[in-house]
Amino acid sequence: MEKFEKLHGIAAPMPLVNIDTDMIIPKVFLKSIQRTGFGANLFDEMRFNRDGSEIPDFVLNKPQYRKAEILVAGDNFGCGSSREHAPWAIADFGIKCIISTSFADIFFNNSFKNGILPIVLPQEQVDILMADAEKGENARMTVDLEAQEITTSDGQVIPFDVDAFKKHCLLNGLDDIGLTMEKKASIDAFEAQAAQARPWV
Amino acid sequence: MSAKTLYDKIWDAHIAHEAEDGTCLLYIDRHLVHEVTSPQAFEGLRMAGRKVHAPDKTIAVPDHNVPTTEGREDPAQMTEESRIQVGALDKNAKEFGVHYYPVSDIRQGIVHIVGPENGWTLPGMTVVCGDSHTATHGAFGALAHGIGTSEVEHVLATQTLIQQKSKNMKVEITGKLKPGVTAKDITLAVIGETGTGGGTGYVIEYCGEAIRDLSMEGRMTVCNMAIEGGARAGLIAPDETTFDYVKGRPHAPKGAQWDAALAWWKTLYTDEGAHFDKVVTLRGEDIQPVVTWGTSPEDVLPITGTVPSPEDFEGGKVEAAARSIEYMGLTPGQKLTDIEIDTVFIGSCTNGRIEDLRAVAEIVKGKKIKDGMRAMIVPGSGLVRAQAEEEGLAEIFEAAGFEWRLAGCSMCLAMNPDQLSEHERCASTSNRNFEGRQGYKGRTHLVSPAMAAAAALTGRLTDVRDLI
Numbered sequence: 001m002e003k004f005e006k007l008h009g010i011a012a013p014m015p016l017v018n019i020d021t022d023m024i025i026p027k028v029f030l031k032s033i034q035r036t037g038f039g040a041n042l043f044d045e046m047r048f049n050r051d052g053s054e055i056p057d058f059v060l061n062k063p064q065y066r067k068a069e070i071l072v073a074g075d076n077f078g079c080g081s082s083r084e085h086a087p088w089a090i091a092d093f094g095i096k097c098i099i100s101t102s103f104a105d106i107f108f109n110n111s112f113k114n115g116i117l118p119i120v121l122p123q124e125q126v127d128i129l130m131a132d133a134e135k136g137e138n139a140r141m142t143v144d145l146e147a148q149e150i151t152t153s154d155g156q157v158i159p160f161d162v163d164a165f166k167k168h169c170l171l172n173g174l175d176d177i178g179l180t181m182e183k184k185a186s187i188d189a190f191e192a193q194a195a196q197a198r199p200w201v
Numbered sequence: 202m203s204a205k206t207l208y209d210k211i212w213d214a215h216i217a218h219e220a221e222d223g224t225c226l227l228y229i230d231r232h233l234v235h236e237v238t239s240p241q242a243f244e245g246l247r248m249a250g251r252k253v254h255a256p257d258k259t260i261a262v263p264d265h266n267v268p269t270t271e272g273r274e275d276p277a278q279m280t281e282e283s284r285i286q287v288g289a290l291d292k293n294a295k296e297f298g299v300h301y302y303p304v305s306d307i308r309q310g311i312v313h314i315v316g317p318e319n320g321w322t323l324p325g326m327t328v329v330c331g332d333s334h335t336a337t338h339g340a341f342g343a344l345a346h347g348i349g350t351s352e353v354e355h356v357l358a359t360q361t362l363i364q365q366k367s368k369n370m371k372v373e374i375t376g377k378l379k380p381g382v383t384a385k386d387i388t389l390a391v392i393g394e395t396g397t398g399g400g401t402g403y404v405i406e407y408c409g410e411a412i413r414d415l416s417m418e419g420r421m422t423v424c425n426m427a428i429e430g431g432a433r434a435g436l437i438a439p440d441e442t443t444f445d446y447v448k449g450r451p452h453a454p455k456g457a458q459w460d461a462a463l464a465w466w467k468t469l470y471t472d473e474g475a476h477f478d479k480v481v482t483l484r485g486e487d488i489q490p491v492v493t494w495g496t497s498p499e500d501v502l503p504i505t506g507t508v509p510s511p512e513d514f515e516g517g518k519v520e521a522a523a524r525s526i527e528y529m530g531l532t533p534g535q536k537l538t539d540i541e542i543d544t545v546f547i548g549s550c551t552n553g554r555i556e557d558l559r560a561v562a563e564i565v566k567g568k569k570i571k572d573g574m575r576a577m578i579v580p581g582s583g584l585v586r587a588q589a590e591e592e593g594l595a596e597i598f599e600a601a602g603f604e605w606r607l608a609g610c611s612m613c614l615a616m617n618p619d620q621l622s623e624h625e626r627c628a629s630t631s632n633r634n635f636e637g638r639q640g641y642k643g644r645t646h647l648v649s650p651a652m653a654a655a656a657a658l659t660g661r662l663t664d665v666r667d668l669i
Binding site for chain 1: 214216217218220222224226228230237238240241244249251258281282285286289323325326331332333335346347348349350351352354355358359360361363365396397398401402428431432433454458459461462465497499516517518520521524614615616633635636637638641
């Protein structure tokens with residue numbers, strides 16, 4: 001997994017609440033059995049007309065946001081399906097950080113596995129960042145994971161919380177499976193004990 | 202020892218390792234796998250030279266993207282992506298040696314129907330699957346939730362998941378339900394109350410008389426949509442209804458093992474005085490047959506209601522409601538029972554079980570669906586289909602004008618060719634009414650099987666209580 005340390009980039013505003021996984025990547029694009037290539041269809045039904053032409057009003061089609069690396073989004077982002085195609089599409093497009101008042105649980109976990117940092121902040125602070133994102137391409141935000149701080153384009157610093165283990169994995173680009181396999185003795189011991197206690201499982 | 206919730210008890214029984222910061226390795230008893238969210242996980246194992254840690258605890262079945270029309274074993278009937286995904290699952294199941302129900306097996310069906318039906322899902326277990334509706338299995342008092350593909354790979358490789366414990370939430374439905382009101386109405390009414398983010402960070406335990414009175418099928422419907430309320434999982438404490446359902450299923454314990462299992466299962470309840478971080482209580486008597494008007498499962502109203510106006514909402518929901526009303530082609534103030542329906546879909550992991558089909562048959566027996574109506578019934582598994590045929594339900598459906606399909610997820614997520622066309626309006630027993638969910642620009646109203654049956658007869662959203 002790619003490391004996430006410090007990001008200085010354009011933030012795109014998407015204030016709509018309940019942006020769901022079918023909006024992020026409609027199921028007709030879940031065709032591939034690879035993890036890559038989904039970015040072309042990110043937000044497909046909001047981003048493109050049926051004939052493939054762009055919908056100019058959609059935020060990521062606006063010239064100032066085409067290279068956005070941060071999304072500032074409405075409440076309950078990523079609700080719906082467990083499909084990891086959603087964060088794959090977001091990462092493939094080039095977005096590395098999403099800021100909202102809340103995220104759906106599975107999407108939140110999936111994001112960390114793909115080098116994307118989801119940040120939860122109170123409404124007032126999301127409002128400040130949304131207003132900053134509205135300024136367009138000259139307004140670049142900085143997200144510093146090590147320091148757990150976002151710096152707005154005019155220098156305002158907003159701290160954020162992140163789970164220590166998830167932070168460690170993102171900062172170092174660590175593979176969860178490898179880390180868990182180091183605890184194989186614990187898993188084996190658990191299995192031996194469970195086989196005694198609940199042999200029917 | 203302090204009082205524990207049901208969730209606390211199952212959680213504590215499955216911790217394989219706990220780090221100082223509270224991050225746990227949760228041991229997984231059952232891992233269900235389907236064709237859409239697993240290929241990349243198996244590929245990851247292959248590339249790292251890893252094996253499936255516990256193939257005997259891993260059950261694979263294709264469901265999301267299989268055709269539901271006759272003759273589907275012939276790959277020529279499948280779309281290209283379906284052939285690729287189902288082909289990959291066939292290959293991976295064989296290569297890694299996991300249990301497998303191919304399309305040609307009568308036990309094939311929607312993964313969340315197959316698990317319980319075959320006795321794979323048992324009380325007190327941890328169950329995961331690369332599908333958000335894994336919450337369904339919580340009906341057995343199993344801790345069950347959806348995971349992403351990276352986590353699928355993690356479970357395949359280690360039989361554990363890295364987890365932080367969620368908070369406890371209690372949803373109590375007191376009293377009795379009124380006639381015409383079903384488990385689907387309960388679960389939608391709860392989401393209408395809490396919102397789609399109301400359960401985020403929680404595991405819900407559903408309890409109360411109205412929940413106790415439900416069959417296992419009804420309990421699965423309730424837990425299935427816990428995820429639509431944002432919860433990690435939904436749980437119902439196991440009781441005699443649960444034990445009766447489980448007993449005798451192919452993979453349920455037998456003999457002395459059954460007795461030992463039963464003794465443990467009977468300890469799986471929330472202790473008196475255990476702490477819940479959040480409590481929601483609804484009166485069963487107050488719940489009415491409901492329908493969704495918008496594009497979020499929280500957009501729920503009793504069928505007697507009218508389409509709301511964006512001004513009825515606050516904050517970000519104002520814009521979302523305006524967008525939903527436009528997408529759905531509705532007018533604020535319009536009576537819900539005046540909304541005309543083009544299509545009826547009955548099926549899915551929410552409502553594709555035998556009891557759901559019986560509820561439909563009760564409404565449509567001896568009647569015809571509205572002229573021009575497209576109506577399909579997709580049983581949740583080959584076994585459900587066979588049972589419905591044995592009980593004479595299939596004949597009732599076909600005589601009424603329904604298409605009677607083979608098992609799969611079908612139009613619930615419309616990955617296969619079962620899709621809505623632009624602006625086609627559907628009364629659906631599925632679980633999501635998101636934009637484009639059932640087809641590009643398709644319009645979905647979520648309802649119970651009985652309400653879907655009523656809509657099929659009248660051609661509009663209908664209060665089923667007028668027909669019973």
